[in-house]
Each structure stands twice: as C-alpha cells, then as structure tokens.
Amino acid sequence: MSSSATSSPNAPAKAAAPSLVLGAIGVVFGDIGTSPLYTLRECLKAAGGITQTNVFGIVSLILWAIIIVVTFKYVTFVMRADNDGEGGILALTALASRVAPERLRQVLLTLGVFGAAMFYGDSMITPAISVISAVEGVTLVDPHLAEWIVPISLVILTGLFKIQKRGTGTVGKVFGPIMIVWFVTLAALGLSHIIPHVDILRAVSPTYAFVFVTHAPGTAFIVLGSVFLALTGGEALYADMGHFGKRPINLAWLFLVLPSLVLNYFGQAALVLDKPSTIAQPFFQSAPSWALVPLVVLATAATIIASQAVISGAFSMTKQAVQLGFLPRIPVVHTSSHEMGQVYVPFINISLYAAVVFLVVFFKSSDNLAAAYGIAVASTMLLTTLLMYFITHDLWKWSPLKTAVVIVPLALVDAVFVSSNVSKVMEGGWFPLLAGGVLFTVMTTWHKGRETLMERMRSDNLPLATLIHSLCDGAHSPPRTNGTAVFPGGVAGMAPSAFLHNLKHNGVMHQFNIFMAGTTDNVPHVPDEQKAVVEDLGHGCYSVVVRHGFTEIPNVPRVLEFVQKQIPEWHYEPSDTSFFLARDTVLATGESKAMSLWREKLFAFLARNAAQAAEYYSLPANRVVEMGGQINI
Incomplete structure (x- = not known):
C-alpha cells in the first residue's frame, strides 16, 4: 500500500496554483x-528576565520547536494523512x-472527540488574545490609551x-495580500535588528537550547509553556488542507511564513539584548517611531484574519460533528453558492462571541490571556x-520499528508541551479545559444517547418489510391515496413512527412510499452515484439507505433525484410529494x-432543542407533515 492516505480527487487541480498559495x-x-506579538515577551517573563543565556536559549528553543513540530510533524508528516483530501482532528x-482494530475504534472516537472539544477552546481564546495583543500597541503611542x-x-x-453571517468569500479576497x-x-x-547584531544568529545552533534547559531545568520547563505560544495555529495547517491542498500550504510555509517568523523572533531577541527596556513590548518597539501607528493598524488587521480562521474552523468542525453524530442538529447556513466549505453556524457564532467577550473582560490583557492559551492546542x-500511530501502522503498513522511531519522539515532544502548560491551569488554563470538558460531555452524551435511542427504536418498532407485506397482502389493506409519501430519518429496516402514526390517524397509504434511513461514512464526500441504495419492498414501497460524507449536509429533495433513477415506474414531482417527519419527545426514565x-x-x-428536522433535511416547508410521539430511554 502507498505511503499516503486516500487523496482528494481534486488534488491535481490544487497542485500549486498561485491563487491557492x-x-x-x-x-x-x-x-x-x-x-x-507576544511569544518572546512571555518567554522572557517566565525565564525571570534578560540574560544572554536566557535570550539565546529561548530563541533557539522557539526555532527548533517550530522546525520539529510545524515543519517536520505537520508539513512533512501529518499532512500526508489526508482523508480524501480533508484534514483536521x-x-x-x-x-x-477505518483502519484500526475493531476493539480500539471506540477509544479512537473518544480521543478524536476530546481533541475536537479542545479545538473549540482554542477558537474562543485565539480571537481574544490576538486582537487585544495588537490593540495594546496603542499604549506606545500614548500611555493614557491603556484604559x-x-x-x-x-x-x-x-x-x-457580526459580519460572519455575510460569509468569508468577499472578505477572503483581501486576506492574502494583507498577510x-x-x-x-x-x-x-x-x-x-539582526544586521547590526548578527551575533544573535549563533542561536540557530540547538546547543544554546540544550544549555538553557540543562542550566535551569525547572525554569526551562515553565518557559516551554510560553515557547509553545509560537506553535499555536500549527494544527490549522492540517485542518485547512481540504480547502487549499498540501502543496500550496507547503510552499507558503517554507518560502514565506517560516523565514519571516524566524527572522522576526531573532530580531526581537537582538533588540532586547541591545535595549533591555524593550522587554515590555519587544514586537512593537522593534519598529521605528514613525511606523508605530501603521504597525498597530496592520497588526490589528492580521489578528482579525487570525480570528476569522479559527471561527471558520469552528463552523466547519461543527458541521462535521453533527454529521458524525456527536452534536444535535444545528442550523447551518451556506454563505456561498460555489464553495460548499463556506458555512455559517449562527448558534456557534453567538456562543463563541459570548465566550470571547467574557475572556476579554475577565482577563483584560494579553499577558493574562497567555496563561490561558496553549493547553487546549497542546x-x-x-x-x-x-x-497518527494507527495511520502509519495500520494504513501505511510501516514496520513497528519505523513507526516507533517517528511517533515516539513526536509524542514525547507533545507530552512535554502539554505538561509545561499544565502549570498554567490555575492562572487561566482552567478556562479552555472547562469549556472543552463541557463540550466533551455534550458530544459524548449525544453520541451515546443516539445509540441508545436507535436501539430502543429497533426493539420497539416493527420490521419494515414484514409490516408492508402484512398490510398490503391481506384482505383489509388500507386505502391508497395519490402522490408520494417520503419518510426521512428512519432506522434502516424498521418501520418509522411517522408512518405508523399516519396509518393510525389517517388510515391511508400513498401510492408510492419511500422510507429513508441515513448513514454517515468516515469519508468527507460520497459520490452522487453511490448516495442512495434502493430496495423494492413491493406494493409501491421502497426502502432507501442514504449515504453522506461527514462534510456534507443532507438534502433529501436532491437525493430523491438520484432515487428516481433506480425506480423506473416512479418520478419525483415536488408538488406531488409529502414529507412525513416524526416529532418525538424523548423522556429520561433512568x-x-x-x-x-x-x-x-x-x-x-x-x-428538545435540536434544529427542526425539516430545516436540517432541506425540505420545502409547505410539503412537510409532522407527527408527534414519545420515546422513553
């Protein structure tokens, strides 16, 4: 088997187009x-001040952390593991x-859900710390502006x-040039600052990082929690792979982003060694006084873009989580008729906004927010x-030795960063852990609840094929009415409760009856020709299993267009089709x-608070019939 996962069918088109870069x-x-904006400042504060050993050691640690974690781990290694072109936890x-042993799949799902919950924590902190750190530059223009x-x-x-509902398409066109x-x-x-103090380039050698760590291991361990701030956003390289492809991201990182970041960190290090008084704001004080105001404006624009990236990521993550059965139905709005990836989720938007406002008001400065930042991403x-262990071992078929040589060192580096960030829990790290813990509880509860609900429906409801034959083969079959009845959202092979309610209250069956049960595959997209599998139950009744990828939103009317190709005697006519939905009330019984x-x-x-099924399935409101019931769990 090849050494990469399934590639996106669009991969060739994404090779390295300048627009994608x-x-x-x-x-x-x-x-x-x-x-x-804040990383070197926080590192030096954690180290206890400016000494040559501290500055050289810290900037060396930042450099090699970026090389190991971002360049090697993500750009070179993790981005090879694309799920049909898509990335992210x-x-x-x-x-x-899909490739792990059956007994471990539930464990992997739990790990993935926890990682997703932590990503939401990051989505709350990034806008707060990014914007506030940029705005703090105004204090160098006028100290009285601090308030x-x-x-x-x-x-x-x-x-x-507020502008999220307009979508990122129009604004996104100017993001690239600004960045x-x-x-x-x-x-x-x-x-x-490097040119007049070229000696700082000696810190490229990892020996300075080694000396710093061995000289004061306790201090170095604390400092690593701040060094990690230089890596936040590294996961975005993988998460956004589906939008741009591997090669454009690799090129942008290697030829622009990485060199720019390294030069800036080394320049700040040279500045604080030359002028220790700049430690409070080394980034902004690295600019000449005439450029300070434009730099604050540019930094604010850059932080808005950084915030936009994680907000959009949270929207995409939510859509995936709903499809994979880890969150209840949430209204998702497509903001572009051309790009399916551009979505807006009102509930997530207002929730993130409330959390960000709380963080800004509660923590008040980027110094304080830095203490809350890191542990979620780490x-x-x-x-x-x-x-990635399961990808290398079970999908790529690496030998145990090769897998261990790559995975173990990377896991140790990640574990060190997680451990160093644990020290910041009481200073603010509790917030993303609390938010992530709440979300993890919600996601796992919904997933387990759905499984329990499906089991209850399978035990309580009648087998669909048996019911159809008993109804239609007997002498007292119900009268038939013209048109088509569609029953979305059922359990495969079982009679949906909406159908039973319709029989009980209206006493009729339609000429054509289509029973739809949906499944979500562990792939981003399912080809149109594979979306619907139809089984003829006889008597104008058809069981349809609908397959979706985890990035797709169900659209029942569109699926019916595929279904009609498999049923020669039936044609989908929207004005002649009624959609019957069960509006069941779930009761907790213990x-x-x-x-x-x-x-x-x-x-x-x-x-009770999930989005309406009619909206989720993209059904025409004037063709929907809802029938209530009650399910005890």
Whole structure:
C-alpha cells in the first residue's frame, strides 16, 4: 500500500496554483503568524528576565520547536494523512477508525472527540488574545490609551462576529495580500535588528537550547509553556488542507511564513539584548517611531484574519460533528453558492462571541490571556500524534520499528508541551479545559444517547418489510391515496413512527412510499452515484439507505433525484410529494444501562432543542407533515 492516505480527487487541480498559495497565506497562517506579538515577551517573563543565556536559549528553543513540530510533524508528516483530501482532528479520527482494530475504534472516537472539544477552546481564546495583543500597541503611542484597550478590542471583535453571517468569500479576497504585507513586515523588522547584531544568529545552533534547559531545568520547563505560544495555529495547517491542498500550504510555509517568523523572533531577541527596556513590548518597539501607528493598524488587521480562521474552523468542525453524530442538529447556513466549505453556524457564532467577550473582560490583557492559551492546542496536537500511530501502522503498513522511531519522539515532544502548560491551569488554563470538558460531555452524551435511542427504536418498532407485506397482502389493506409519501430519518429496516402514526390517524397509504434511513461514512464526500441504495419492498414501497460524507449536509429533495433513477415506474414531482417527519419527545426514565440519569436528562434536553428536522433535511416547508410521539430511554 502507498505511503499516503486516500487523496482528494481534486488534488491535481490544487497542485500549486498561485491563487491557492495566496489563499493559504491569508487563511491558514493567521494564528501562527501573529504569535510574534507576544511569544518572546512571555518567554522572557517566565525565564525571570534578560540574560544572554536566557535570550539565546529561548530563541533557539522557539526555532527548533517550530522546525520539529510545524515543519517536520505537520508539513512533512501529518499532512500526508489526508482523508480524501480533508484534514483536521475529526477527519483524522474518521480515517484512523477505518483502519484500526475493531476493539480500539471506540477509544479512537473518544480521543478524536476530546481533541475536537479542545479545538473549540482554542477558537474562543485565539480571537481574544490576538486582537487585544495588537490593540495594546496603542499604549506606545500614548500611555493614557491603556484604559481604552478593552473597549476598543470589544468593538473590533463585535464587528468581526457580526459580519460572519455575510460569509468569508468577499472578505477572503483581501486576506492574502494583507498577510503577505504582514509577513514581509515581520521579516523586515527582524532583519533591521539582526544586521547590526548578527551575533544573535549563533542561536540557530540547538546547543544554546540544550544549555538553557540543562542550566535551569525547572525554569526551562515553565518557559516551554510560553515557547509553545509560537506553535499555536500549527494544527490549522492540517485542518485547512481540504480547502487549499498540501502543496500550496507547503510552499507558503517554507518560502514565506517560516523565514519571516524566524527572522522576526531573532530580531526581537537582538533588540532586547541591545535595549533591555524593550522587554515590555519587544514586537512593537522593534519598529521605528514613525511606523508605530501603521504597525498597530496592520497588526490589528492580521489578528482579525487570525480570528476569522479559527471561527471558520469552528463552523466547519461543527458541521462535521453533527454529521458524525456527536452534536444535535444545528442550523447551518451556506454563505456561498460555489464553495460548499463556506458555512455559517449562527448558534456557534453567538456562543463563541459570548465566550470571547467574557475572556476579554475577565482577563483584560494579553499577558493574562497567555496563561490561558496553549493547553487546549497542546492537547489536540498530542492526540493528533497518537492517532497518527494507527495511520502509519495500520494504513501505511510501516514496520513497528519505523513507526516507533517517528511517533515516539513526536509524542514525547507533545507530552512535554502539554505538561509545561499544565502549570498554567490555575492562572487561566482552567478556562479552555472547562469549556472543552463541557463540550466533551455534550458530544459524548449525544453520541451515546443516539445509540441508545436507535436501539430502543429497533426493539420497539416493527420490521419494515414484514409490516408492508402484512398490510398490503391481506384482505383489509388500507386505502391508497395519490402522490408520494417520503419518510426521512428512519432506522434502516424498521418501520418509522411517522408512518405508523399516519396509518393510525389517517388510515391511508400513498401510492408510492419511500422510507429513508441515513448513514454517515468516515469519508468527507460520497459520490452522487453511490448516495442512495434502493430496495423494492413491493406494493409501491421502497426502502432507501442514504449515504453522506461527514462534510456534507443532507438534502433529501436532491437525493430523491438520484432515487428516481433506480425506480423506473416512479418520478419525483415536488408538488406531488409529502414529507412525513416524526416529532418525538424523548423522556429520561433512568432505565438505560448505558447512561446515568443526569446524562439521559441532558440528552433529552439536547433533543428538545435540536434544529427542526425539516430545516436540517432541506425540505420545502409547505410539503412537510409532522407527527408527534414519545420515546422513553
């Protein structure tokens, strides 16, 4: 078997088009590209001040952390594991669960869900710390503006979340050029301080990082928690792979982003050695006084773009989680008629906005927010490495030795970063852990609740084929009415409750009856010709198993167009079709052996507040009939 996972069918088209490289620069690297605003400052503060050993050792650690974690792990290694062209922790989980041993698949799903929950924590903190760190530059223009940092940040963030419903397509066209200007500026600022202090380039040698760690291992361990700030956004390279392809991201990283970041970090290091008083804001003070205001404006624009990237990522993650059965139905709005990946999720948008406002108001500065930043991302990175074990061992068929040589060192590096960030839990790291823990509980409860609900429906409902034959073969078959009745959202092989309610209350069957049961495959997209499998039950009744990928949103009317190709005697006519949906109320009884009572109640609450099935299935509102019932779990 080849050494890469299934490639996207669009991969050739994404080889290295300049527009894709530009798009990748504008979207993928916003988070990691704005890390120089605060990373070196936080590292030196954690180290206890400026000494040559500290500065050389820290900038060497930053350099080699970027090379090992971002360049080697993600760009060279993890991005080879694409799930039909898609990346990200849930896509990787779906891919790993396809090839892992059966007994481990539930464990892998749990790891993937935890990683996804931690990603949401990152999506809350990134906009807050990015924007507030950029706005803090105004204090160098006028110290009296310090009291305006929080209000200005809130205004910017409010505007950012308010425009989400318009989609990122139009705004995205200007992201790339702005970020190119940003990275060129980073490189220029760094070079302006490296050239007169070229001695700082000796820190390229990893011996300085080694000396720093061995000289004061306790301090170095704490500092690593701040060094990790230089890596936040590394997961985005993999998560956004499906939008741009591997090669455009690789080219942008190797030839622009990586050199710009390294030059800027080394330039800041040279500056603080030459002028220790700049330690409070080494990034902004690396610019000449005449360029300070334009730099603050440019930094603010870059941080808005960085925030946009994680917000869009949260929308995409939510769509995947709903399809994979880890979140209840949530309204998803497509903001582009051309790009299926551009979506807006109102509930997630308002939830993220509320969390970001809380973080800005509660923590008030990027110094304080830095303590909350890191542990969520570090946890996701560690889980990615663990999942990659199954890709290398079970999919790529690497030998145990080769797998261990690559996975073990990467896992150790990730574990060190997770451990070093644990020290920041009481200072603010509790927030992403709390948010992630709540989301993990919700996602696992919904997943287990759905399984329990499906088992209850299989035990309580009648086999569909048996029921159809008993109804239609007997002397007292129900009268038939013209048109087509479609029953979406059923359990494969079982009679849907909406059908039984219709028989009970209306006493009729339609001329044609189509019973649809949906499944989500562990692939991003299912080809149109494979979306529907039709079984003829006789008497004008058909059982249809509908397959979707985890990035696709069900569209029942569109699927019916594929179904009609397999039923010669039937033609889909929207005006002659009625959609029957079960509006069942879930009641927690405490009888389930799989869940405790409080989780049953949580599942029932989530079920009551899920989006309407008609909206989720893209059904025409004037053709929908809802029939209520009650299910005890």
